[in-house]
Amino acid sequence: MDTKKFMRELKQRADAQIKDQVRELIESQYCPVHGRFASLNQIHGHLSNDATLEFDFDTCCEELQAKVRQGLDGQAQ
Numbered sequence: 001m002d003t004k005k006f007m008r009e010l011k012q013r014a015d016a017q018i019k020d021q022v023r024e025l026i027e028s029q030y031c032p033v034h035g036r037f038a039s040l041n042q043i044h045g046h047l048s049n050d051a052t053l054e055f056d057f058d059t060c061c062e063e064l065q066a067k068v069r070q071g072l073d074g075q076a077q
């Protein structure tokens with residue numbers, strides 16, 4: 001059995017899972033003023049490498065942006 005390959009795949013899967021969760025979290029944030037959801041453009045970074053992820057997302061206004069950030073902070077704690 002190739003342990004290195006196995007570990008790499010395991011980490012990739014964990015990465016993908018967390019990214020999916022983050023995507024859901026961001027795209028479920030709704031702005032009642034403009035009737036729009038936030039949308040995720042891209043996630044930068046890899047959990048398995050440096051444990052830092054940056055999220056590039058679009059929102060219709062600053063209020064929704066703050067809401068998304070709150071949601072992400074809540075997830076991190």
Ligand SMILES: [Zn+2]
Nearest residue numbers: 031034060061
């Ligand atoms: Zn808005």
